[in-house]
Amino acid sequence: MNVSDQLLTDSDLAARWQVSSKTLRNARVSGHLHLPYIKIGRAVRYRLSDVKAYESGRLRTSTSDRGSD
Numbered sequence: 001m002n003v004s005d006q007l008l009t010d011s012d013l014a015a016r017w018q019v020s021s022k023t024l025r026n027a028r029v030s031g032h033l034h035l036p037y038i039k040i041g042r043a044v045r046y047r048l049s050d051v052k053a054y055e056s057g058r059l060r061t062s063t064s065d066r067g068s069d
Contacts, residue, residue, distance in 0.1 A: 005047060005048070005049060006047070006048040007038065007045040007046065007047060007048070008045065008046045008047075008048060008051060009043075009044075009045060010024050010025065010044055012046075013046050013051065016051070028044070034054070035050060035051065035054045036050050037050075
């Protein structure tokens, strides 16, 4: 498996972003988390390549930079 195709669990992503799994779940359910995910049965997984692309799209140069989202 290519490293960029690695699948992350809610717990993995929560640890990476230093938020709770509940925060991720609530953002996903409400539609505020604009990050693609894979649902297999009851399990939710995020592709590392999608996570990195999402993070790159949120880069800012100042606190007044609102970005495009």
